[in-house]
Amino acid sequence: MKKTAMLIGLAAVLGFSSNAQAVDWNWKGDIRYRYESSLTDDNVSTTDDNSRDRHRIRVRFGTDMWINEELSAGLQLATGNDTDPVSRNETLDDSFAADTILLNEAYIDYHPMFLNGDVNLILGKRATKSTLAVIDDLIWDGDVTIEGATVQYGKDAKGKEKDGLSLVAGSYFYDESSVGDDTYILAAQASYKGEVSNLGYQLGASYYGYDNMPDPSLGYDIIELFGSVGGKVSSLPWKVYGQFATNMAENSDFSGITDSRRDGMLVGLKLGKAKNPGQIEGSVEYVQLEEDAVNPAMTDSDRNGGGTNCEGFKISSTYQLIQNMTLGATYFNFNKIDGTAAQVDDTKHLFQLDAVVKF
Numbered sequence: 001m002k003k004t005a006m007l008i009g010l011a012a013v014l015g016f017s018s019n020a021q022a023v024d025w026n027w028k029g030d031i032r033y034r035y036e037s038s039l040t041d042d043n044v045s046t047t048d049d050n051s052r053d054r055h056r057i058r059v060r061f062g063t064d065m066w067i068n069e070e071l072s073a074g075l076q077l078a079t080g081n082d083t084d085p086v087s088r089n090e091t092l093d094d095s096f097a098a099d100t101i102l103l104n105e106a107y108i109d110y111h112p113m114f115l116n117g118d119v120n121l122i123l124g125k126r127a128t129k130s131t132l133a134v135i136d137d138l139i140w141d142g143d144v145t146i147e148g149a150t151v152q153y154g155k156d157a158k159g160k161e162k163d164g165l166s167l168v169a170g171s172y173f174y175d176e177s178s179v180g181d182d183t184y185i186l187a188a189q190a191s192y193k194g195e196v197s198n199l200g201y202q203l204g205a206s207y208y209g210y211d212n213m214p215d216p217s218l219g220y221d222i223i224e225l226f227g228s229v230g231g232k233v234s235s236l237p238w239k240v241y242g243q244f245a246t247n248m249a250e251n252s253d254f255s256g257i258t259d260s261r262r263d264g265m266l267v268g269l270k271l272g273k274a275k276n277p278g279q280i281e282g283s284v285e286y287v288q289l290e291e292d293a294v295n296p297a298m299t300d301s302d303r304n305g306g307g308t309n310c311e312g313f314k315i316s317s318t319y320q321l322i323q324n325m326t327l328g329a330t331y332f333n334f335n336k337i338d339g340t341a342a343q344v345d346d347t348k349h350l351f352q353l354d355a356v357v358k359f
Contacts, residue, residue, distance in 0.1 A: 029061035030358045034089070038305075041347040056089040062105060064158065070113050072157045074126065078104035086141035086301040105145055109157050120152040130159025132168055133191045133204055135226040137300040138243040138266040138289065144298060148172035148184070154191075166191045166204070174210065181212040191226075201229040210295070219249030220295055230270075237281075242267040247293050261338065264293035264308070274320040282317040290337060304334035304348050311337050312348075328354040 039051040062076025080088040080102050090099045107124030111117045122131060125147045128140045132150075140146075154166030168189040175183035191204025206224035213219065223246050230239030247262040265288050272281035287303060288311040296307035304310035312334030319327045332350040336343045 024066035026064040026066070027061075028063070028359065029059070030356060032058040032354055032356045034058070034355075035353045037351045039349045041349060055092040057092065057099075058088045058090065059101075060088065060104060066157070069117070070111055072109045072111070074105055074107050074109070076103075076105035077101050080104070080143075084301075085144055086298065086306070088143045111157055117157075118153060120150075120155060120157060122150040122152065126150075127159070131170065132187065133161060133166055133189050133202075133206070133226070135202075135228060135241050135243050136266055136268065136285070138245055138264055138287065139206075139208065139222065139224060139294050140298055141300050143301075146170070146172045146185075150187075161191070161193055161202075163193050163195075166193065175214065177214070180214075183210065183212045183214065185210055199229055199231045201227070203227045219247075221248040222246070222294055223248055236271060237273045239270045240268070241270070245293055261290040261292050261309075264289040274318045274326055277320050277322050280317060280319045283315070285314045287312060287314070287334075288337070302330075302332055302350060302352075304332075304336065309337050309339070310334045324358050326354075326356045328352075328356065330354070 034056045036054045036056060037051050058079055060076055060078040062074065065073045065075075067073065078088045078101070079090040079099055081100070082102055088104065103125070105124075105126050107122055107126040110121045110123075111119060125145050128134055128144045128146050129142065131146055131152075132140070134140060148171050150168065150170040152166070152168050154162050154164060155168075156162060166189070168187065170185075170187040172185040172187065173182065174185050177183070186209045187207065189204060189206045191202055193200075193202045195201070204226050206222075206226070208220065208222040208224070210218075210220040224243060225245075226241075226243045228239055228241035230237065230241075232238065243264075243266045245264045266285060268283055268285035270281065270283040273279060274281045289299065289303070289308045291309040293308060296309075299308060300306070303314070304312065312332065314330065314332050316330040317328065321327050330350075330352040332348070334348050334350075335346065338344070
C-alpha cells in the first residue's frame with residue numbers, strides 16, 4: 001500500500017494524475033550477482049599468470065506503460081557507468097560507497113490503429129534487442145540501448161517479433177558535436193520468421209552505416225546476414241543460430257591491418273530451456289571477429305576483454321533453481337587473430353558464475 005500510495009502521489013506531482021487510472025503499468029526488473037575470474041595464459045613470459053577476481057552486480061528496474069491502444073512508453077533505470085555503453089555491471093569495491101543508477105531506457109511507442117497496430121514508431125532510448133532483430137552479440141552487446149528514431153513492422157509493442165515478415169528502419173545519434181557534423185547510424189533490416197515441418201526458423205539481413213565519424217580514417221558500412229533454426233528432439237528443445245558481418249567501407253583500415261580484416265562470424269548451438277524450476281539449458285558458440293569487421297565499442301564486452309580482433313569459443317549453462325531465479329555459469333576462451341607472436345599466443349580465459357532474480 002505504501003508503495004502504491006507513493007507512486008500515485010508522484011504521478012499527481014508530475015501532473016498526470018488524471019490519467020493514472022487509465023494507464024496499465026507493467027513493472028519489471030532483474031538483479032544479477034556475478035563472480036568473475038579472468039586470466040591471461042601467457043605462453044611466452046616465464047612469470048606466473050595471475051587471475052583477476054571480481055564480484056559484480058547488475059540491477060535493472062523499470063516499467064512499460066500501456067497508455068491506450070495506440071500509445072505506449074517505457075522507462076528503465078540501471079546500474080552502470082555513463083561512459084560505458086556495453087556494460088551495466090557495478091564492481092563491488094570503493095570501500096562500500098553507494099553505486100550509480102542511470103537512465104537506461106526512455107522511449108515512446110506510437111502504433112496507429114489505422115495501420116492495425118502493426119507499425120511501431122519508437123522515439124527515444126531503448127534496448128537494442130527490442131528495437132532491432134538481434135540473433136546474438138556479434139555486432140551489438142546485449143546491454144546496449146540505442147538512441148534515436150525507429151520504424152518497425154512485424155514486432156509487437158513489447159519488441160517481440162511476430163511470425164512472418166519483419167522490417168526495421170532507424171536513425172540513431174551516436175555522437176553530437178557543437179563544432180562539426182553529428183555522427184549517426186542509419187540502420188535497415190528485413191527478416192522472416194516461420195515454421196516448416198515442426199522446425200521454426202528465422203532468416204534476415206541488416207545494414208548499419210556510420211556517417212560523419214570524427215576520425216575520417218574510420219568507416220563502417222556493415223552488412224549482416226543472420227538466421228536460426230530450431231525444434232525439439234523428443235521433448236528437448238534445440239536451436240542452431242548464426243551471424244555473419246562484413247564491413248564494406250572503403251576506408252576500413254583503421255589499425256594498420258590490411259583491408260582484408262573486415263569479416264566476422266558467430267555460430268552457436270543451444271539445447272534445453274530453463275523456464276520452469278528444475279530445467280536446464282546450455283549453449284556453445286564459436287566466434288571469429290576480425291579487427292575492422294564491426295565497431296569495437298559496440299560488440300560484446302566479455303570476449304577477449306572486449307572489442308574485435310579475436311577468435312574463440314564460449315560455453316554457458318543456466319539452471320532454473322526456483323521460480324524467478326536462475327543460476328548460470330559461462331566460460332570464454334579467446335585469442336587475438338592478429339598481433340605480435342606473444343599477443344596471438346596469449347589465451348584469455350574468463351569464467352563467470354551468475355545468480356539472477358527476475359521480478
